[in-house]
Amino acid sequence: GQNIDQPTEMTATEGAIVQINCTYQTSGFNGLFWYQQHAGEAPTFLSYNVLDGLEEKGRFSSFLSRSKGYSYLLLKELQMKDSASYLCAVTTNAGKSTFGDGTTLTVKP
Amino acid sequence: GAVVSQHPSWVICKSGTSVKIECRSLDFQATTMFWYRQFPKQSLMLMATSNEGSKATYEQGVEKDKFLINHASLTLSTLTVTSAHPEDSSFYICSAKEGQGASQPQHFGDGTRLSIL
Numbered sequence: 001g002q003n004i005d006q007p008t009e010m011t012a013t014e015g016a017i018v019q020i021n022c023t024y025q026t027s028g029f030n031g032l033f034w035y036q037q038h039a040g041e042a043p044t045f046l047s048y049n050v051l052d053g054l055e056e057k058g059r060f061s062s063f064l065s066r067s068k069g070y071s072y073l074l075l076k077e078l079q080m081k082d083s084a085s086y087l088c089a090v091t092t093n094a095g096k097s098t099f100g101d102g103t104t105l106t107v108k109p
Numbered sequence: 110g111a112v113v114s115q116h117p118s119w120v121i122c123k124s125g126t127s128v129k130i131e132c133r134s135l136d137f138q139a140t141t142m143f144w145y146r147q148f149p150k151q152s153l154m155l156m157a158t159s160n161e162g163s164k165a166t167y168e169q170g171v172e173k174d175k176f177l178i179n180h181a182s183l184t185l186s187t188l189t190v191t192s193a194h195p196e197d198s199s200f201y202i203c204s205a206k207e208g209q210g211a212s213q214p215q216h217f218g219d220g221t222r223l224s225i226l
Contacts, residue, residue, distance in 0.1 A: 030211040042115075042202055042217035043153070050212060087152060091211055095141070101152040 004100035006088050011106045012078055020073045020103045022088030033089040033097065034062050034073045043087055046073065075105075083107045111137050111207045115218025122193065123226055129189045130221045132203030138183035139205035143215065144176075147200045159186040193225045 003025040012018040024032070031050040035043035049055055049064035049071060061074040075082055088100040112135040120128050132142055140161045145153040157178055158166040165178035177189040186205075190197055200222050204215035 033214060035214075040220075042219050043215075044217070045214035048212055048214060093211075095209075095211065096143075096155065096158065097215065098155070099152040104150075 004088055004090055004098060006086075006100040006103045008101070009104045009106070011108060014078055014080060014107055014109050016078050017074065017076050018078060018105065020075070020086050020088075020105065022071045022073070022100055024069050024071070024088070024090045024100075026069075026090050026092060026098075028093035029066060029090065030093045030095075031091045032062075032064055032071050033091065034060075034071075035087040035089060035099075037085045037087060037102065039085075046086075078107050080107050080109070111205075111216040113203065113205050113216045113218045115203050115221055117221060118219055119222045119224075121224045121226065124194050125192055126225075127189055127191045128193055128223060129187055130201055130203070130223075132186045132188070132205070132218050134184045134205045134207075134216075137205075137207045139186075139207070140183060140209070142180060142186040142203055142205045144178065144186075144188050145202045145204070147202060147220075149200075153202065156188075161186075190223065193223070195225045198223055198225045 006022045034046040037043040047062035054063045059076045064071045085102040085104050087102045089097040091097045114133045116131045142159040144156045147153050156171045159178050159180040161180045167173045180186040202220040204217045206213045
């Protein structure tokens, strides 16, 4: 099976930088996704990492270390609309994704 | 971008009723769609993988006779909750991938909130 851990909740200030960590244990690793989910809505795709290193996409960046089973999502210049749940999802060679429990981020003025 | 439409968005019905939820990929073909269940403040739990033209693959612990999945075309998958009971009340979300590659993200429908009285 797979074990995915993320912090349950985080709070940050508007304009600041926040890092959301995700650790995982899996066999047949074939990539890690980050999704954003606002309350009562469906998740939306943010990033995908399959190789070690940092992927930057505007205010959002995602990092992966396969040897450590570790990823983080970095959000810069936080805005109020960034308040949401952030889901880490690990994909295996079988093609399925397993989601972590999500990190609820609250951005305060 | 790839759009997935899920219908209905909200269902309230009596215990014992069967409820059908549709998931459509509007601008792409999806040979594989996924059905998830989500409880409040919890993550997505994969129920089954829907494969076009063949039987769905159910996750351990999910009753296939209770949750019927049909994937009759490359753009439509349906989930039928048969003889629904209050414990089946939940948020159900479908997703589809535009291609077969592992790097392809899942595109999610807006979800169906099911309440069984």
